[in-house]
Amino acid sequence: MKKIILTTIVFLLAGLQAMNAQSRWDEIEFPEINNFEMPDIEIFELDNGIRFYLVEDRELPLINLNVRVRTGSFLDPADKIGRASLTGTVMRSAGSEMYPDDELNELLENRAARMETGIGLTSGSASMNVLEEDFEELLPVFIDLIRNPLFSEDKIELAKTQFKSAISRRNDDQGSIANREFQKLIYGDDSVIARHTEYETIDNITREDMVNLHQRSFVGNNMMIGVLGDFDTEEMKSKLEAAFSDIPAGEEITLDIPEVNYDFESTVNFIDKQDVNQSYVLLGHIGGMRDNPDYAKLQVMNQVLSGGFSSRLFQVVRSDMGLAYSVFGSYGSGTFYPGTFTAGVMTASETTAEAIDAIIGEIERLQNEPVTEEELQQTKDQFLNSLVFRYDSRASILNERLGYDYAGLPEDTFDRLVEQIREVQTEDIMEVAQEYLRPEDVQILVVGNSNGIGDQLTKYGNVNEIDITIPEPADDREVVAGDAEMGKQWLDKMATALLPNGPFESDLSFEADNIVQSPAGEMTIKVSQTINFDEERITSVINAPMGEVTVEVADGQGVMRMGGNEMRMQPQQLAEAKSELYRNYLYLALNRDELDAEFLGMKELDGSEYAHIRINDEMPFELYIDPETSLPAQAEYRQMDPQQGKRVTVTMEYGDWKEESGVLMAYETVGYSDGNQISRTVVTSHTLAD
DSSP, X not given: OHHHHHHHHXXXXXXXXXXXXXXXXXXXXXXXXXXXXXXXXXXXXXTTSOEEEEEEXXXXXEEEEEEEESOOGGGSOGGGTTXXXXXXXXXXXXXXXXXXXXXXXXXXXXTTOEEEEEEOSSOEEEEEEEEGGGHHHHHHHHHHHHHSBOOOHHHHXXXXXXXXXXXHTTTSOHHHHHHHHHXXXXXXXXXXXXXXXXXXXXXXXXXXXXXXXHHHHSSGGGEEEEEEESSOHHHHHHHHHHHHTTSOOOOOOOOOOOOXXXXXXXXXXXXXXXXXXXXXXXXXXEOEETTOTTHXXXXXXXXXXXXXXXXXXXXXXXXXXXXXXXXXXXXXXXXXXXXXXXXXXXXXXXGHHHHHHHHHHHHHHHHHSOXXXXXXXXXXXXXXXXXXXXXXXXXXXXXXXXXXXXXXXOTTHHHHHHHHHHTOOHHHXXXXXXXXXXXXXXXXXXXXXXXXXXXXXXGGSOEEEOOOOOOOOOOOSOOOOOBHHHHHHHHHHHHHHHOTTOOOOSOXXXXXXXXXXXXXXXXXXXXXXXXXXXXXXXXXXXXXXXXEEEEEEETTEEEEXXXXXXXXXXXXXXXXXXXXXXXXXXXXXXXXXXXOEXXXXXXXXXXXXXXXXXXXXSSOEEEEEXXXXXXXXXXXXXXXETTTTEEEEEEEEEEEEEEETTXXXXXXXXXXXXXXXXXXXXXXXXXXXX
């Protein structure tokens, strides 16, 4: 122990001595910064039109090959939006004819290699990252992947399901909603720039559609290839010529984006999202093109207005006025189509209009007051310093050059931008702000909670409420007309059987065990529920594994409470809760006079015949009534399953009927989705409130 203590003291004394010997901050000598040498880019082209860009990088034994393809979703027909993206996804997920998915995945995994493909709005891509020693072996695999993708039906269906699942979640995030819908305001609902996938457009896409797009796009005249890594340039040129020469030249695709016909106008648009307590605001108008001679001036102007912590929007709206959780903006200049000028803020619901006024005020100040020399110089220094990181590696230099050539910009575009930024003067900022910004004609979009915002937006003009309901795919089942008079008679019989003492207005309460399947096996969740059918009010107390959760639905709103925290129900959750209420057999019995019911005949189920009736509601569903007891034996309806991305048939089987307080309830309900059991609920007691 003494030895340990002595050793510790020695180390402490040594550390103190080192601290005392350490230089002051202004005495520290820093090593000289290494200069970054711009690499040479070897460029050559094959007879089939493929253009190569080679950059040697011997630092690591790796080779990265990136293909840029002239194609994009702008080519998708209006009824098949999503075709390009789906094609890019399945090219990789299904593998190729020689190397199907599992075989390809195993091959790449064993060699720590990666291959990816994808297609966006105005370009496609394919990439291969491999060890230098594996390059020659895996290059033919990559060639086969981009030339002969398998497009297997099972992978197409899997990708479609994933795309549909994403569609079902697209209204969850406030910012995503705002940015998507703002694009529509600027470019138009039907513009190839702003449109998005729907369930129906995904369903319309066939394997043949994907094969045709691939064959048209992945040809020599549409391909540029950058290669970076540990290789000798001359040797690599020979390998690439041998590997890619057989790819057909094909026809070059023209990146011809339809012209944007934009009219400057002031509009006020609102999207009601009840589960949030803040507003996400975007305002702006059309932007410009990258080849605008004033591009550099506009970028500096943008930095002054919204370029980070020192920008005016941040300093005034967020720091000085305290109106924003975050504030942002940009003047976009597109290569193939105009960008957008946007300014945005996330603010409390009650300060929505105040934040909008503050942003507009800063835009107008930029037009009417010149920036100071100090502010301009600080902005230019920050901007130029950030641009340095655009050229901080050989990979970034190669990608930048590929991007410029793809867009048809001069190779010295970056250098010219730096020089032009240095030349910007204080008067230039006010001039471009006056010429290109139209604060009096901004389109305003707010995504927020109408209960918290109230009528704040009316000061800007008539408010257009945007419906973001996700269209569900059409149900292709044939609808057969039934007998309305007989339907009403069967509904009356069911109501009499369920409510022998007649209708009630008080609360119905019941206790139940909901039995579900989990990875750990069967699990029972206890539920206490109180329903007032007349007021359409539901209170559920759920004893979940993570604790007690209370769910309340009333007055068209829904909240969930747990551990002192409260969260509003998502619109989809609220809609599902209401739909369950409207399909409840007791709700049907109490509201039978207002329902449109049709008798569709007798139908045999499991050897017994039942009266088959359909309730024609917003979401129609069907009942099978036992002719002996007049009680419902089964309910069936079609609904969208977000996980599968398609409509499924849900069946609820009722049994073990018991009466209490003049109300019959099924003490066992088993649920099925497309024939697969999904739930089993066992009621233990029920009662009416006094």
